[in-house]
Amino acid sequence: MATILITGGTGLVGNHLTKCLIEKGHKVRILTRSAKQSKNRVDYYRWDVKHNEIDKNALLGIDSIIHLAGAGVADGTWNDTYKKEIIDSRVDSIQLLLKKCKELKSFPKSVISASGTAFYGFDNSEKIYDERAEAGRGFLTEVSEKWEKASAGFEQHDVRRVIFRIGVVLSDKGGALKPIKIPFQFGIGSAMGTGKQPLPWIHIDDLTSGLLLGIENKEVSGTYNAVAPQKTTNQEFSKMLAQEMKRPFWAPNIPSVVLRIILGKEKADEILLNGAHVSSKKLEEAGFKFQYPNLSSAFRSLL
Numbered sequence: 178m179a180t181i182l183i184t185g186g187t188g189l190v191g192n193h194l195t196k197c198l199i200e201k202g203h204k205v206r207i208l209t210r211s212a213k214q215s216k217n218r219v220d221y222y223r224w225d226v227k228h229n230e231i232d233k234n235a236l237l238g239i240d241s242i243i244h245l246a247g248a249g250v251a252d253g254t255w256n257d258t259y260k261k262e263i264i265d266s267r268v269d270s271i272q273l274l275l276k277k278c279k280e281l282k283s284f285p286k287s288v289i290s291a292s293g294t295a296f297y298g299f300d301n302s303e304k305i306y307d308e309r310a311e312a313g314r315g316f317l318t319e320v321s322e323k324w325e326k327a328s329a330g331f332e333q334h335d336v337r338r339v340i341f342r343i344g345v346v347l348s349d350k351g352g353a354l355k356p357i358k359i360p361f362q363f364g365i366g367s368a369m370g371t372g373k374q375p376l377p378w379i380h381i382d383d384l385t386s387g388l389l390l391g392i393e394n395k396e397v398s399g400t401y402n403a404v405a406p407q408k409t410t411n412q413e414f415s416k417m418l419a420q421e422m423k424r425p426f427w428a429p430n431i432p433s434v435v436l437r438i439i440l441g442k443e444k445a446d447e448i449l450l451n452g453a454h455v456s457s458k459k460l461e462e463a464g465f466k467f468q469y470p471n472l473s474s475a476f477r478s479l480l
Contacts, residue, residue, distance in 0.1 A: 180204040180238055181392065182285070184270055185245030186219075189351045190291075194243065194385045195219060201389070206235055208246075226270045231277050238283075241392050244290040244328060246270045250317060251353075255444045264320055268327040275330045287337040289391040290328045294344045294377045294404060296321035299451030301374050305408065307456040308342075308400045317447050325400070337398050339391040344377030344404035344455065346384055349479040357418070358480075366419050367427035369436060372412030375452035377404040380469035380478070390465055401460045407471045408454050414472060421476040 181198055185191045186207030198205050205219045208231070213221035222235035247267040253259040271290065278284050297306040298313015312322050325340050332338050345353050360366045379387075387403050412430075419426035436445040457467070469475040 178202050178204065179240035179392065180206065181241045181243060182206045182208065182235055182239045183243045183245065184208050184274070185247065185291075186243075188245060189348060190346060190381065190384060190388075191243075191245050193348070193350070193381050194245075194388055197385045197389060203392075206239065208235060224273070226266070226273055229273055229276075231273060233277065233281055236274070236277055236281055236283055239285045241287045241289060242271075242274060242285050243388060243392070244271045244274075244288065247291070247324070250320070251444075251448060255316070255441055260316065264323055267320065267324040271327045272330075275328070278331075278334070284331070284334045284336050287339065287392065287395075288328050288331045289339045289341070289388060290325065292325050292340050292342045292400075293317060293321045294342050294402065294453065294455045295447065296325070296342050297453040297455060299374075299447055300453060301371075301451050303454065305454045305456050306402075308402060308459055313453065315447050316443060337395065339397055340400040341384075341387060341391065341403040342400065342455070343384060344379050344402075346381050347378055347475055347479060348381040350381075352381070354479065358422070361415075361419055361422050361424045364425050365427060366415060366422075366424060368412040368415040368430045370411070370430060370433040370450040372410060372415070372430050374411050374450055375454040376409050376411050376414050377402075377452065377455040378409060378414070378472075378475075379403050379405050380475045382478075383467050383469055386468070387460060387465060390463065394464070397463055401463065402455045402457055403460065404455045404457050405467060405470055405472075405475070406457045406461070409472060411449075411452075417472045418476060421473065421480055 195205050208224045209221050212223045222232040224231035248262045295317035347354050391397050416426050
């Protein structure tokens, strides 16, 4: 049994992970901006990243930190202010934890941090990227790079560090799948842009199992792609979704220009219209078994 501290513990992935950890007998601590009483075997501790404040008791006696905190990249308009918030919410939060661990002279055994497959950029090629590839270009690439580097200081204190570069998370409780489903429910679902853009994805159950592997397996260290093995494009994703929902699939794709008008060019290009194929081989070689290796099995469990 381990004691796990989670940042972003009240979000989609954090909630799901917390339930899994409790079921496996682990103790969970969650950092929140407002004080809460312990509930359902979860202890809550207050922190305020902007003011460099954290309840020191949250950090004493922990085995692992799971760093999931970060402003939603799809939530706000990508102006300079919100872009800064996206980066700072990921970087400043883990650096605050490192600073406090140093002050307390108390470190966890491991730090497991989220990152994104956007690390590899958005070339829309047939190339399949593995963890040895260099960073690409783009704002979300910059976010991923800085997110990963922010936790590097823990390694100087003999803390095992694991980075998961996560694809689009599929869940029936929220996230990307809910808004994607809406036009399909009305029978007008189609692919976006050319439809040829890569779409790396992962079922939320597989993601939480991967995070658990990072916590429990001391041999797991370094960077891993948290994506399903199936190589998928937006066209293939959309067509399979329509098929599993038993709804028509429209041949005319949503024009790129429309999405750029709605979201802004940079945001639409990086979130919807471009991507990179990503390999899951390293994670599988670490002993991980996907419960949902393909879209058909994933959609059937979620729809």
